[in-house]
Amino acid sequence: MLDEIICEKFKEKRIKFHDGLNTILGTNTGDNSIGKSSFLLIVDFVFGGNTYAHANDIIKNIGEHEICFSFKFNNESFFFSREVINHHKVWQCNEKYEKQNSMNTEEFCDWLDKQYKIQLPYLTFRNIVSRYIRVYGKDNANEKLPLHSVSNEKMKDACYALLKLFDNYMPIHSLAQQANKSNEELKAYQKAQTFNFISNIGKRDFSKNEKELERLNDELEELAKDVERGFADLDAEISEEAIRIKKLLSRTRRLRSGVKSRLETIKENAEYKFSVTTSDFQNLLAYFPDANVRKIEDIEGFHNKISSVFKEELSLERRKLEKELGDYNNLVNEYEKQLEELIQNPKLSKTVLSRHSELLRQINHLQKENKAYVELSRLKTIKKEDEERLSSVRQKQFAVLANELNTKMKAINQFIYGENYNSPVIDFSENSYSFFTPDDTGTGIAYKGLVVFDLAVLELTKLPIVVHDSIVLKQISDIAIEKILELYDNSGKQVIIALDKQNSYTEKANKILNTKSVLHLAPNGDELFGRSWG
Structure with missing residues (x-):
């Protein structure tokens, strides 16, 4: 929690804070320009805000000054200082407020976020607390726009900030990204x-293309069948000649294959050799001493004579077959050449190939157009489905949020007024919201609704502090103020308010205000800075 604020320019140098309600009191006559709102802006300043640093009247009349402050978490104190001119830097200090290390305001706010154990996804510390430090000059005390950090903030951003504070944004985040x-x-x-990199046609052209594609594909298929049936687009003479040559070519290839087979057999037989055994006869006698070697030699000689005659005949047959194979090869080449010349006839290119190419070109063009239409339709469908899913989930999340808030605000309102007064209601629509009290448009009731809303948020979320300036409270009835002060003090969190004319409220309210006072301001030297320039 915030423990103290110190400034050498203050009339009262050190202001100590405590849990629950902390009051900054003015006079019973309601004197202005004594520093109540300025001090609340300093509270915002020590929570990372910048509005105080941009207050020209402060800079002009007080000049450069330094705000020292401390926070206490788990009974441990942490000391800091921040200069008004060089306000983008926060100094870590020792207990005597001697500067040690510096950090930027974003790092400081991250540190506070961790110390207060908030750390909500997609939401910064300043985006949380700034909305609920409602001080004159911050433009966030509009009783009809309680979600807004400033009056010109987009409705959608204000709604999402509240949803994130309630930690109900996670389901929406991934769907929003998609x-x-x-x-x-x-x-x-x-x-x-648009730049004609991709075709762009409508539904009517798509249907027209589908019919034309069917016709073109039928024509292409028929053309292929005609070609298979024998060059249907050629004249009869060319067709008959082509068929005759193909028959001759097939017959010649068969005859050539037969010659090749016989030639291979001749080659295998020519390479066969009879066994030579003469050199081994002496070895044979070693095992068969009674063998008739002479007779064996005669048989060997006979075999050699036969072999010689056989090789001569094979050689003659081989030369004959090789000549016959060469003739067939020449004939096959001639037939193939004639058929190739016939197929490449200009009449075929013009009547068949050109038409075939044109059909393919038209089909390809129409297919590209229709493919582009289908892809565009697919992308539109996906976009629509993603938006519908997001809208559905968003509607459910905001419905849950509205129900939770309205239930709590009703309970708080009943504590303040009993059953006789309508409680404020928040209602969410598509990227917008409305906040009102049914059947009551009075100013006091409107500001009471704003206070009730903040108290509900304070109780239901991790919001660590609420700050209300007198502009928020002074329109509310005395009886309601008494109950509101009780709620502030029993919230379990720090609440800092500025109020004057304390004696005009009920005795109990006056007692709470004075008991919880941390700073009492008045004119004639008892202003925040010891003087007034208003």
């Missing part, structure tokens, strides 16, 4: 169509 992705993909595709 919806954004599908939207960007569609936009990129449509842009490519």
